[in-house]
Amino acid sequence: xxxxxxxxxxxxxxxxxxxxxxxxxxxxxxxxxxxxxxxxxxxxxxxxxxxxxxxxxxxxxxxxxxxxxxxxxxxxxxxxxxxxxxxxxxxxxxxxxxxxxxxxxxxxxxxxxxxxxxxxxxxxxxxxxxxxxxxxxxxxxxxxxxxxxxx
Numbered sequence: 435x436x437x438x439x440x441x442x443x444x445x446x447x448x449x450x451x452x453x454x455x456x457x458x459x460x461x462x463x464x465x466x467x468x469x470x471x472x473x474x475x476x477x478x479x480x481x482x483x484x485x486x487x488x489x490x491x492x493x494x495x496x497x498x499x500x501x502x503x504x505x506x507x508x509x510x511x512x513x514x515x516x517x518x519x520x521x522x523x524x525x526x527x528x529x530x531x532x533x534x535x536x537x538x539x540x541x542x543x544x545x546x547x548x549x550x551x552x553x554x555x556x557x558x559x560x561x562x563x564x565x566x567x568x569x570x571x572x573x574x575x576x577x578x579x580x581x582x583x584x585x
Contacts, residue, residue: 449575451567452556466554469567474546475555477513477566478539506564513566516541517573550574 452463454470462468469475508525515522519541551574559565 447552449550449552449571450554451559451565451571452554453560454556454558462556463554466556467550468556469550469570470557474542475550475566475570477509479509479512479516510564510566510569514569514573517547517569547574 452466454462454468467475471477504525511525512522514520516539547570550570553574555567555571557565557567559567
């Protein structure tokens with residue numbers, strides 16, 4: 435028998451992505467979590483055009499630059515595979531390899547992903563743009579992440 439306080443027809447709030455801003459007076463939504471680069475959730479994969487040398491090393495010392503012909507959907511797919519711990523399906527047969535002395539970044543643990551469940555996420559990507567935060571919302575609120583997962 436169902437608990438009397440449980441409402442099967444209550445609306446379910448679906449987490450959303452918000453764009454971070456530097457505008458005076460702007461504040462992050464209460465309970466929202468930032469998933470930008472530099473956090474455990476940031477997408478470490480870049481397109482090489484971001485660096486004049488053709489490669490980019492992120493702030494944690496990982497060389498994760500991709501060739502300029504990779505598209506944003508390519509980068510999002512690589513990030514999805516990386517976060518889920520799947521073998522990465524490298525677009526166009528090109529695998530990103532770390533430079534000397536650098537290592538590939540470690541993806542967030544299942545516990546870290548589970549901590550995103552139910553929260554709005556914040557990134558610098560604009561509304562309507564493809565963004566790794568959308569992938570994180572999907573994964574964290576999907577059926578494979580549950581309470582009590584091991585790290």
